[in-house]
Amino acid sequence: MSYILNIETATKNCSVALAKEGKTILCKEIAEEGYSHAERLHVFIEEIIKEAGIELKDLVAIAVSQGPGSYTGLRIGVSAAKGLCYALNIPLIAVDTLKTLASQVTETDGLIVPMIDARRMEVYSAIFSSTLEKEREILAEIITENSFEEVPEKLYFVGDCNEKCKTVLKKDNFVFLDAIKYPSANEMSALSFDKYKKSDTVDIAYFEPYYLKDFLTTTPKKK
Structure with missing residues (x-):
């Protein structure tokens, strides 16, 4: 076994x-x-x-x-x-x-955006398909009202920063699954x-956790 x-x-x-x-x-x-x-x-x-x-x-x-x-x-x-x-x-x-977090979404007609709270409006995020294929790589980013605006599909957000992100992410194709937090x-x-x-293992001696330290932000559009 x-x-x-x-x-x-x-x-x-x-x-x-x-x-x-x-x-x-x-x-x-x-x-x-x-x-x-x-x-x-x-x-x-x-x-x-x-x-x-x-x-x-x-x-x-x-x-x-x-x-x-x-x-x-x-x-x-x-x-x-x-x-x-x-x-x-x-x-x-x-x-x-983030893939572990995204895998808690069992049914979706769009893409999954798992986010882990960093601080203030900063998050660690990625985008996955309904079959958990990575559609966008992991980023450390500052969430603004322009975040994810380039994605036309319905986005399902999960993670421990949904509450703060709701204050700026208000587009019609954004859905927050608050029950999935961690x-x-x-x-x-x-x-x-x-x-x-698949024998997909890591070197015990040299493996280090994946830390993200630099945060990216989008530039607000000029009105």
Whole structure:
């Protein structure tokens, strides 16, 4: 059996899921303002392994959220994942955080825009098709009233910055799915198993989370 442990810590949501053959069998997570990842992560891992009735040696890989997202959150998740991979001598799989977030949208007649809050009007975002093909690469950008105006399709926005973005993104083809707020290890299960089957892994020693630091903004049109 291919058991993969999935770790998602890129946002306020500290999330761990155990998957078998790409399907989640157990998931524990909590989203708190104080970022309790350092205290919660290893507890969740221990509890899930115990409740599943397996041992760490039964894992075939560890999957971790690669970012973008919180610097501290990503470091905690990646450090834990690397430590387990070294100890167990198993591969490390890196999963796109925004793709994990976008995969929570199960039905859509348009494109999916997952966004992770950075600060003020700054976000990390990408655009995916309904089949999770990346239509636009990940950007660190400042949201203005002109953002996404070049996209004619209906756009479904998900993430933890919907509320602030609603104040400026008001076009008729914009839809905000407020129930989908944080990426979760639950949705990582299928994504990480697909990578595992393709041997799409990363170098444990040299892998670093995907940080975005420069923010782009669009120039308002002249009236």
